[in-house]
Amino acid sequence: MFVPRDLQTAARAVAVFVTVALTTTVALAQSDPLPSWNDTAPKAAIVEFVGKVTKDGTPDFVPEAERIAVFDNDGTLWIEHPMYVQLAFALDRVKAEAQNHPEWKTTQPFQAVLEGDMKALAAAGEKGLVELIMATHAGMTVDEFHKTVTDWIATARDPRFKKPYTELVYQPMLELLSYLRANGFKTFIVSGGGIEMMRPWTDRVYGVPPEQVVGSSIKTEFQMKDGVPTLFRLPQVNFIDDKAGKPVGINEHIGRRPIAAFGNSDGDLEMLQWTTMAPGARFGLIVHHTDAEREYAYDRNTEFGRLDKAVDAAAVNNWTVVDMKNDWKQIFPEK
Amino acid sequence: MFVPRDLQTAARAVAVFVTVALTTTVALAQSDPLPSWNDTAPKAAIVEFVGKVTKDGTPDFVPEAERIAVFDNDGTLWIEHPMYVQLAFALDRVKAEAQNHPEWKTTQPFQAVLEGDMKALAAAGEKGLVELIMATHAGMTVDEFHKTVTDWIATARDPRFKKPYTELVYQPMLELLSYLRANGFKTFIVSGGGIEMMRPWTDRVYGVPPEQVVGSSIKTEFQMKDGVPTLFRLPQVNFIDDKAGKPVGINEHIGRRPIAAFGNSDGDLEMLQWTTMAPGARFGLIVHHTDAEREYAYDRNTEFGRLDKAVDAAAVNNWTVVDMKNDWKQIFPEK
Numbered sequence: 237m238f239v240p241r242d243l244q245t246a247a248r249a250v251a252v253f254v255t256v257a258l259t260t261t262v263a264l265a266q267s268d269p270l271p272s273w274n275d276t277a278p279k280a281a282i283v284e285f286v287g288k289v290t291k292d293g294t295p296d297f298v299p300e301a302e303r304i305a306v307f308d309n310d311g312t313l314w315i316e317h318p319m320y321v322q323l324a325f326a327l328d329r330v331k332a333e334a335q336n337h338p339e340w341k342t343t344q345p346f347q348a349v350l351e352g353d354m355k356a357l358a359a360a361g362e363k364g365l366v367e368l369i370m371a372t373h374a375g376m377t378v379d380e381f382h383k384t385v386t387d388w389i390a391t392a393r394d395p396r397f398k399k400p401y402t403e404l405v406y407q408p409m410l411e412l413l414s415y416l417r418a419n420g421f422k423t424f425i426v427s428g429g430g431i432e433m434m435r436p437w438t439d440r441v442y443g444v445p446p447e448q449v450v451g452s453s454i455k456t457e458f459q460m461k462d463g464v465p466t467l468f469r470l471p472q473v474n475f476i477d478d479k480a481g482k483p484v485g486i487n488e489h490i491g492r493r494p495i496a497a498f499g500n501s502d503g504d505l506e507m508l509q510w511t512t513m514a515p516g517a518r519f520g521l522i523v524h525h526t527d528a529e530r531e532y533a534y535d536r537n538t539e540f541g542r543l544d545k546a547v548d549a550a551a552v553n554n555w556t557v558v559d560m561k562n563d564w565k566q567i568f569p570e571k
Numbered sequence: 572m573f574v575p576r577d578l579q580t581a582a583r584a585v586a587v588f589v590t591v592a593l594t595t596t597v598a599l600a601q602s603d604p605l606p607s608w609n610d611t612a613p614k615a616a617i618v619e620f621v622g623k624v625t626k627d628g629t630p631d632f633v634p635e636a637e638r639i640a641v642f643d644n645d646g647t648l649w650i651e652h653p654m655y656v657q658l659a660f661a662l663d664r665v666k667a668e669a670q671n672h673p674e675w676k677t678t679q680p681f682q683a684v685l686e687g688d689m690k691a692l693a694a695a696g697e698k699g700l701v702e703l704i705m706a707t708h709a710g711m712t713v714d715e716f717h718k719t720v721t722d723w724i725a726t727a728r729d730p731r732f733k734k735p736y737t738e739l740v741y742q743p744m745l746e747l748l749s750y751l752r753a754n755g756f757k758t759f760i761v762s763g764g765g766i767e768m769m770r771p772w773t774d775r776v777y778g779v780p781p782e783q784v785v786g787s788s789i790k791t792e793f794q795m796k797d798g799v800p801t802l803f804r805l806p807q808v809n810f811i812d813d814k815a816g817k818p819v820g821i822n823e824h825i826g827r828r829p830i831a832a833f834g835n836s837d838g839d840l841e842m843l844q845w846t847t848m849a850p851g852a853r854f855g856l857i858v859h860h861t862d863a864e865r866e867y868a869y870d871r872n873t874e875f876g877r878l879d880k881a882v883d884a885a886a887v888n889n890w891t892v893v894d895m896k897n898d899w900k901q902i903f904p905e906k
Contacts, residue, residue, distance in 0.1 A: 301780060378822055422782075435826045445636060446826030447757075448782075456822060458815040458841050465844045467822050474823075480793040487713055487791060487802050488809075489824060491770045491781030506793050509800045 269415040272408040272566040278521065279563070281556045282412065285519040286419050289495065296517040300420035304494040306486060306507060307413070309427035309434060309451075311500040312523050313442060315394065315404040317532040322429050323365075324401075325388055329372035337371075346371070369430075370471035374454055378432060378467040386436045397568075402441045406523070407569045408558075409498070413442055416496070424494070426450045426486055428478035428503050432469075450489045452477045482507035495519065501535065502545045512553055520555035522546055527561040604750040607743040607901040613856065614898070616891045617747065620854040621754050624830065631852040635755035639829040641821060641842060642748070644762035644769060644786075646835040647858050648777060650729065650739040652867040657764050658700075659736075660723055664707035672706075681706070701808075704765075709789055709806035713767060716804055721771045732903075737776045741858070742904045743893075744833070748777055751831070759829075761785045761821055763813035763838050767804075785824045787812045817842035830854065836870065837880045847888055855890035857881055862896040 273279040288296040310316035330349040340346030345364035348356035394404055413423050425444050431451030438444045453474040456467045477485040483506050496519040497511035512518040525535050535543040550557050608614040623631040645651035665684040675681035680699035683691035729739055748758050760779050766786030773779045788809040791802045812820040818841050831854040832846035847853040860870050870878040885892050
């Protein structure tokens with residue numbers, strides 16, 4: 237192939253000029269990448285870590301391909317209080333499907349849901365919960381389930397804030413996701429929630445595509461139905477991506493050890509340990525819900541008490557603990 | 572932030588000029604992206620498909636994020652004959668570990684391996700094979716297993732070609748992987764082989780990073796050992812990523828339906844069906860091993876007979892069948 241030398245030289249010269257011009261413009265444009273974070277310790281720790289691992293030629297430098305960051309979802313990226321969003325979905329699905337299941341009127345835990353009897357629902361315990369999940373999450377194709385989730389997430393509203401759940405995501409965490417990606421990180425969700433409950437909307441809301449979502453799952457089966465290939469969701473647990481399951485899910489899906497992990501509860505303890513207790517620069521962060529006014533205050537020394545082990549471990553392992561009330565300027569995105 | 576309007580306009584003008592200049596240069600530089608493919612039907616079909624889905628504004632256009640291509644590994648990207656590379660690995664591991672297992676001298680199927688008695692090994696059947704895999708693939712951490720694989724793959728040689736297996740990959744398929752990626756595709760491996768057997772080297776050899784490898788797996792367990800977090804490999808099957816398992820593995824890992832699939836055996840039938848039997852432009856391809864001289868001739872009307880269903884389905888579904896002998900100019904990469 238022949239390219240005139242003049243054209244090559246010209247193109248190279250223009251490219252250099254443009255690079256300089258654009259770099260200048262970008263530098264001028266570079267403002268605070270984390271505007272919803274107060275200038276307290278967590279923000280400084282994040283910026284310091286990102287600066288360290290992206291500075292070529294230093295001992296802490298991490299090649300771009302290995303900059304893996306993992307985020308819990310419930311309580312870390314979006315609201316989880318007073319009820320997991322996925323449970324709200326399951327309860328709504330029971331109500332929507334009740335007409336096709338007359339037996340639910342007199343069978344627990346469905347009766348409790350239909351009658352709004354939260355006490356009876358609580359009494360059904362974990363076994364009841366699994367029954368609810370299987371009845372509402374299985375028995376359809378993956379495509380059908382995605383459509384149901386997409387329709388629900390567009391219309392359901394949080395009872396206190398009267399907003400779609402996808403608007404009750406944490407603005408500081410959205411900025412953090414973008415900031416990490418702008419610095420060459422690949423961002424993954426690693427949630428105890430259902431993987432197919434998240435995939436229909438995580439790209440739009442978080443910029444995290446379906447192939448970067450790890451979560452709990454039920455079994456699926458490939459079936460040819462009247463010559464049409466389908467993936468059918470079966471009422472059997474496949475994988476629980478919580479606690480000690482999180483490092484397992486990370487390894488199965490990502491096959492690399494993350495260098496940064498973000499969580500909010502004891503369910504994230506092992507993920508934080510797996511991510512940070514290794515050589516090289518590592519970063520762990522826990523979102524501590526301390527803001528009863530703008531969101532909720534819970535998780536330590538409350539009836540929930542789900543953050544005890546992780547906060548104790550944070551002190552030992554030098555993880556950053558975000559005090560929502562003091563460290564976040566803004567909680568939810570403005571419309 | 573204030574950016575002088577003049578600077579903005581100047582930068583924009585220069586950017587447009589450079590885009591034009593570079594586009595011209597790239598067009599001039601564009602040579603054949605698939606030089607190891609003969610100018611026969613398969614190459615034309617590939618180029619036509621890629622042209623269709625990347626042309627914005629046409630009905631077949633597919634946005635970049637949805638350009639997912641899945642590749643089987645054994646027999647599609649690298650050699651699988653006369654023995655799966657992973658089985659060669661397992662046999663070598665039995666020999667290497669025999670000193671720590673004196674009982675293997677008198678226990679099948681290990682005795683057969685140590686004595687090179689392939690007849691006795693065959694007699695042990697699938698049960699024997701699973702025993703071999705568990706004895707050689709479990710009982711260590713994921714990191715330790717990666718190191719073992721890395722060391723082995725660097726030193727093991729194919730008995731006929733006297734080369735490392737990572738050099739017995741198909742040059743036309745390497746070009747195809749690059750060509751698809753250059754056209755905005757994300758390339759995944761979806762193999763019946765062990766996921767952790769591939770991850771240590773797929774990025775270097777195929778340009779496919781660990782997070783884009785799907786495969787069969789055994790269970791792993793998160794353990795804190797003397798304060799150090801580890802992932803330990805257990806002797807239990809977790810997932811078989813073969814046949815009807817392939818669409819399940821694709822959905823679990825990728826969460827999107829691929830638009831192109833590449834395989835070579837009946838183990839890839841369901842993956843090809845799942846990928847191609849859907850609306851929009853789709854592409855399926857089967858590598859048919861017909862070249863006894865440069866590689867091997869097997870898989871249809873041979874004692875292997877593993878391609879019967881897939882080749883029959885190819886005719887019905889308009890999948891492209893590569894006749895290795897006639898369609899590939901070169902089989903393996905030159906050093």
